[in-house]
Amino acid sequence: MNPILFAIPVFLLTILLEAWWAHRRGLKVYDIPDAVTSLHHGFLSQLTGAFTKVASLGIYIAVYETYRLTEWSMGNVWLWVLALILYDLCYYWAHRMGHEVNLLWASHVVHHSSEYYNLSTALRQTSTGSLLGWAFYLPLAVLGVPWQMMVTVGLIDLLYQYWVHTELIGRMGVLDRILVTLSNHRVHHGQNDYCIDKNYGGILILWDRLFGTFEDERDGEKIVYGIRKPLKSYSPIWGNLHYYADLWRESVAAKGWRAKLGVWVAPPGGWTDEPIEHFEPSGFQRYTRQTPSAMRWYVALQHALLVPLVVHFLGIVKDIPTADALVYAAIVAVTAVALGALLECLSWARWLELLRLLGVGVAFALLPDWFGFQAPVALRGAVLVFAIGSAAWLLRRSTTAQQVPA
């Protein structure tokens, strides 16, 4: 069973709690389109992970079986602690290279593309991370860390990093010196000059202190979140591919095969010893499309209904044929794209959404089973009625952006 399945309800509840708390305090830390986009990225990441993790884990297991130094006992608690520390060290370097190598940044940039910093940002994960990220953990296989131990400590490392994505809690005293805390990680997500390429740690901030990448949060300078070249899109597909597209264009334009290859392994700013370009936080404006309020809530509602589908997919993906899993994943992906396009007020968004609503509604109601799930007749009817109702509402609505000053 995928442990993320159990974490999803916790994620959603804590996001709602954070949003409510921020609202009570009058803080603008949430934006529905941004949060929904973050969650769509999270969904796509889980979908692609379901297909690619087997391959990357397979490489780990193959290296472990062939080249391991020794075999770590799963029953020794100290070995678990050591495995977690070593995993965190590997994570530090994987994460650091994720920022310092174009090819890896193209994947990791997804996580930094939100201009808000809240718990939903933690779930804005890449769908292409399995391409190379596994290479950094192979030393654990050579040392003899069993794959079950590696996966478990990896999950601990990942889940730990969820809670540090919030602006609502300040500094944490001595913990800020040892662990990756909210304060430390806010710096990591900032695009202010002093924040660039800092605080890469997963659980321990000690690695940053050791390798010279630590930076303390500055009280006098408000952190602006996001990336220097803003994504300006609510599409989870484009969010995953935009930097690859940039690199491709750059690579095509480069002269000579070495320069073309070099584009992919150079740092995001290129091979230069010059300081990074100055960023002025006071002039920054967050991306917004002025999506009509009703449309925002429509998208939020449709998104909420997507959650059970994703949970169901993750629960059954191992037990259904790959072709069926691909179709199911495509349905979720199309939903995320359609909802993102509605938020962006794109001209074709309404037609894609209508197609999706009617397609999914009719398929759910009429097919003998929904990827193995035998829905009761009442539920089938309810889904069909909801889909038709949504389609009717959508046909009466304008999908163009409101003319409201930013």
Add this chain to the structure above:
Amino acid sequence: MNADALSDLVLLLVCAVVAWRDLRTRPAVAVGAGLIGFAALLGVVRFSGVAMLYGPHRFFSLLSACAAFSLLAAGLRWPDAAIAKRAAAVGRFVVVVGGFGVAVTVMGGSLWSQIVPGLSALVIVWTALQQRSASAILGALLLVGSFVVAATGKPGTVYLDYFNSTQALHYLLAAGIALLALPKPPVRTAEPALAV
């Protein structure tokens, strides 16, 4: 210490000298030699009776085959490129190219770990021929010889009535790297810096 360990010790010493000397000036050559040297270090311990290092020795030998020789080739062929001069570029080359090579090999493409060093050797030979340096040409040929031994050597094969295939591989590699990397590189005319 047996004869296999001794041969790995010789390789280790040569690689350590190259890595130490070139770390600041030619990081690609230094790291390439360093990777091979680390594999040799594990080999010395392994062949001296520490059997548990069998796996790690093979792993770092594989990583060297997939990344170190291409690093040496890049460092010798394009000494002004970022890949040859910048330690950060060298590090990411090891992770990306080495990781890819390990993955391909463990997933069944074992030929990869022979093709990459073979192509690297050809680049080195070509560079040596262009430089018209006798030591570089001899070093490159010894490197090619070591790959031929690695690719074709079988248990029980004896070279020059004395060396088994493991020892022959190590000595040929050590001699090749020494002749290629230890003499001062020829002074090159200024070239525009390239992105790689």
